Amino acid sequence: MTAAALRVAMLAVLLALVIRPHWFEPVFAPLAPAGGPVIYDRASLLSLSLNHLGLVLAASVTATLVAVGLAVLVTRPAGAAFRPLARSVANMGQTFPPVAVLALAVPSLGFGSGPTLVALFLYGLLPILENAITGLTNLPRATMEAARGIGLSRGQRLMRVEIPLALPVILTGIRLSVVIALGTATIGSTVAARTLGEVIIAGLLTSNTALVLQGGLIVGLFAVLIHDAMLQIETRLLRGGRI
Amino acid sequence: MRVPWHRAFSAPGVLFAGLGFAALLAPFMTIAANRIVAGDGIRAWDMAPDYATWPGLAAVLVGLLLGLPERLALVRLGGAVQGLCGLVLLLSIGGPALLEGAGTNARVSPALGFWCLLGIFLLLVADALVRMAPGPPARAGLLALAVGALAAVLGSGVLSDLSVLQEYASRREAFLAAAWRHLGLAFGSLALAAVIGFPLGILCHRAANLRAATLPVLSFLQTIPSLAMFGLMIPVLSWVGRTVPGAEAAGIAGIGFAPAFLALVLYALLPIVGNTVAGLAATPPAAREAARGMGMTPGQRLWRVELPLGLPVILTGLRIVLVQNIGLAVIAGLIGGGGFGTFVFQGLNQTATDLILLGALPTVALALTAALFMDILVDLTRPAQEARHD
Numbered sequence: 123m124t125a126a127a128l129r130v131a132m133l134a135v136l137l138a139l140v141i142r143p144h145w146f147e148p149v150f151a152p153l154a155p156a157g158g159p160v161i162y163d164r165a166s167l168l169s170l171s172l173n174h175l176g177l178v179l180a181a182s183v184t185a186t187l188v189a190v191g192l193a194v195l196v197t198r199p200a201g202a203a204f205r206p207l208a209r210s211v212a213n214m215g216q217t218f219p220p221v222a223v224l225a226l227a228v229p230s231l232g233f234g235s236g237p238t239l240v241a242l243f244l245y246g247l248l249p250i251l252e253n254a255i256t257g258l259t260n261l262p263r264a265t266m267e268a269a270r271g272i273g274l275s276r277g278q279r280l281m282r283v284e285i286p287l288a289l290p291v292i293l294t295g296i297r298l299s300v301v302i303a304l305g306t307a308t309i310g311s312t313v314a315a316r317t318l319g320e321v322i323i324a325g326l327l328t329s330n331t332a333l334v335l336q337g338g339l340i341v342g343l344f345a346v347l348i349h350d351a352m353l354q355i356e357t358r359l360l361r362g363g364r365i
Numbered sequence: 366m367r368v369p370w371h372r373a374f375s376a377p378g379v380l381f382a383g384l385g386f387a388a389l390l391a392p393f394m395t396i397a398a399n400r401i402v403a404g405d406g407i408r409a410w411d412m413a414p415d416y417a418t419w420p421g422l423a424a425v426l427v428g429l430l431l432g433l434p435e436r437l438a439l440v441r442l443g444g445a446v447q448g449l450c451g452l453v454l455l456l457s458i459g460g461p462a463l464l465e466g467a468g469t470n471a472r473v474s475p476a477l478g479f480w481c482l483l484g485i486f487l488l489l490v491a492d493a494l495v496r497m498a499p500g501p502p503a504r505a506g507l508l509a510l511a512v513g514a515l516a517a518v519l520g521s522g523v524l525s526d527l528s529v530l531q532e533y534a535s536r537r538e539a540f541l542a543a544a545w546r547h548l549g550l551a552f553g554s555l556a557l558a559a560v561i562g563f564p565l566g567i568l569c570h571r572a573a574n575l576r577a578a579t580l581p582v583l584s585f586l587q588t589i590p591s592l593a594m595f596g597l598m599i600p601v602l603s604w605v606g607r608t609v610p611g612a613e614a615a616g617i618a619g620i621g622f623a624p625a626f627l628a629l630v631l632y633a634l635l636p637i638v639g640n641t642v643a644g645l646a647a648t649p650p651a652a653r654e655a656a657r658g659m660g661m662t663p664g665q666r667l668w669r670v671e672l673p674l675g676l677p678v679i680l681t682g683l684r685i686v687l688v689q690n691i692g693l694a695v696i697a698g699l700i701g702g703g704g705f706g707t708f709v710f711q712g713l714n715q716t717a718t719d720l721i722l723l724g725a726l727p728t729v730a731l732a733l734t735a736a737l738f739m740d741i742l743v744d745l746t747r748p749a750q751e752a753r754h755d
């Protein structure tokens with residue numbers, strides 16, 4: 123009950139911060155330097171939020187499709203030779219710091235949303251790939267035997283048995299990936315992507331704590347609420363008895 | 366026994382050989398008039414006259430071909446190492462040759478072809494090592510060799526013509542200061558988080574209601590994007606600096622080291638506490654019963670049974686934190702906290718690619734080394750029968 127109330131309250135604050143930022147003027151005013159803006163006014167917070175979420179959504183959807191596709195490929199007999207390699211790439215690749223991936227994308231792709239999208243995609247791929255490989259390799263042997271026994275073809279086994287069984291682990295990977303993407307997209311504004319990080323960076327550059335706090339709150343609330351929503355979906359799916 | 370011909374080849378080896386030959390056709394180095402403008406790409410064999418690049422090219426080509434035999438993982442490893450040597454040789458010959466008569470401000474850097482081949486050979490090394498499955502001591506030796514070889518190549522000066530190393534040469538002291546600061550942020554915050562996190566984890570293991578209250582809060586903190594977290598620390602710490610007596614004198618202020626350090630500590634708590642709880646809870650019930658039957662006190666059970674058995678899981682938590690901290694410490698560069706991030710963000714502001722690389726490459730190398738080192742440590746603490754189950 124209290125958790126639900128907290129969620130609603132956080133969502134309400136978030137929406138108000140994004141859609142009606144001027145309501146918070148009295149709250150942030152003491153933190154702004156004399157003469158500096160109290161509320162970020164160089165772009166609408168709503169458009170920055172939509173842009174931010176759009177980047178994350180685009181990158182995460184592509185990363186999910188590619189990662190699950192690759193995981194399916196390396197867990198088939200034909201691609202089995204690549205499985206150890208895919209595993210170590212997924213494992214070691216995640217040690218690359220997101221900021222470094224972002225910064226390294228700039229020399230080849232220039233500034234803007236392009237390098238951010240590529241960095242988000244590449245970096246988001248790895249947790250999903252790792253989890254999908256784990257999920258698709260650790261299937262209960264008895265179930266797989268039964269699926270083969272009732273005459274399901276390879277394709278049917280994949281779609282009706284393997285993927286549904288691996289789904290919880292894959293979803294966990296997607297959740298991790300989305301949370302990382304939300305954070306990395308924030309840093310994307312240092313390479314001139316139009317995301318909510320812009321507000322924080324503007325605050326840092328002009329020593330305007332009001333803006334830093336504002337941007338930080340919005341990004342933080344988005345991340346926490348999205349993470350929570352995805353966690354809810356996972357537990358529903360698990361509890362739903364379909365799996 | 367005869368092996369069918371298509372089974373004799375390693376599938377990743379074939380793929381990498383194909384990609385490697387393609388990458389050789391891409392520009393291997395670029396030469397630019399100064400450090401800001403974009404350069405012209407030059408292919409490996411056009412970099413120097415009089416066949417000077419041939420030994421390096423041969424080493425790369427043969428290295429790619431040695432990656433092919435499926436059964437001979439050691440040959441594949443050797444081939445990949447030889448290929449890496451070939452890449453260094455090509456850079457060391459191409460650099461001076463391209464700079465000759467190109468003007469005092471001219472800069473040479475590795476280009477797409479080099480980076481692709483580097484990635485390919487590193488993946489070949491990884492693939493061969495996975496097949497050979499060396500134990501922790503052998504891996505530690507290999508890691509030390511790799512770090513030593515990298516230090517030797519960088520220290521010998523054969524690559525000093527490269528643009529990124531010229532950036533280094535012109536700010537050697539700033540680089541060393543940034544390196545120390547980066548390490549201080551990453552390891553210092555790890556130490557403080559461990560001092561807080563281990564006792565907290567042990568308490569959480571004992572008391573279910575504390576656990577239920579603590580872990581969600583920590584995972585909530587972990588979810589907050591890094592830039593927001595670093596930013597949110599600023600008002601908090603500038604308030605502390607202003608109001609708590611003596612805090613300002615101790616260097617606690619809104620920007621700089623303190624907010625970055627605190628943000629890293631907060632991020633580090635979840636993996637440490639969470640893995641301590643998981644590690645302690647993973648003690649097999651039989652072992653716990655036996656300890657109780659022997660009349661051990663709860664304290665003795667903790668120190669002699671639960672902690673040793675949970676050590677691999679706890680160390681895995683430390684690995685996560687260390688790698689994460691090394692990466693996140695880059696953000697400190699944005700709030701005046703120093704570290705390699707300073708160069709990254711300076712480079713982004715000046716669109717000076719080499720300055721970005723000067724900050725990003727050491728960070729990546731440091732994170733990779735830390736991950737490999739901690740993996741070895743985790744495997745060493747794992748009971749023998751479990752160690753090879755992957």
